[in-house]
């Protein structure tokens with residue numbers, strides 16, 4: 307799988323880079339051009355033809371930073387599509403999109419547009435713990451420990467698998483599942499706040515660097531590449547410093563625009 311990082315931060319922010327400013331953006335990961343994992347960033351990073359290649363949008367939870375690219379993606383596709391876009395998530399996520407986003411107030415109801423017979427947006431309701439085929443991928447949603455109903459995912463193709471934590475605080479099930487997957491090739495794990503904001507992390511159900519290490523250790527696979535993501539932009543440098551001191555063998559910090567092959 308080739309995973310293209312459209313956004314990998316816990317918010318959007320323009321920050322100083324070496325030659326020019328860098329755009330840090332909310333989470334969106336495009337797998338093999340056709341499956342989008344979380345929808346925080348889409349249209350700002352993809353051409354229209356790239357957007358048209360997306361067949362599935364797989365959501366971890368309903369928080370705005372993970373869905374906010376979806377309405378305008380659907381809008382871009384609505385006038386000219388051969389196949390509908392399938393949005394996949396657990397029941398509270400799909401129902402939340404219908405109630406709070408595509409409700410004809412915040413945004414048009416694209417589950418019924420451009421017409422009821424052939425709407426551009428279709429839903430696929432996922433059940434936690436039940437694997438499902440999404441295009442060429444096999445995907446397992448696993449509940450994690452966040453402020454709202456959230457799942458992480460284990461995503462597999464024929465070559466291997468990766469684990470995506472979703473937004474989470476300390477959790478168990480996704481690691482016990484991960485331990486049973488020998489073909490696991492990489493882990494994407496959130497780390498939102500620096501250690502000194504541990505109380506805020508606990509309250510908002512996110513990880514800090516020291517918890518990030520403890521969570522990863524539950525997998526018992528120190529050999530795996532570990533990608534830190536969902537850093538809040540204002541704390542990115544401190545989070546990076548703190549994680550770098552932990553002695554994790556193959557840890558890396560994601561940046562927008564990079565691609566990871568699993």
Ligand SMILES: [Zn+2]
Nearest residue numbers: 316369371473
């Ligand atoms: Zn988030």
Ligand SMILES: [Zn+2]
Nearest residue numbers: 367369452473
């Ligand atoms: Zn969240």
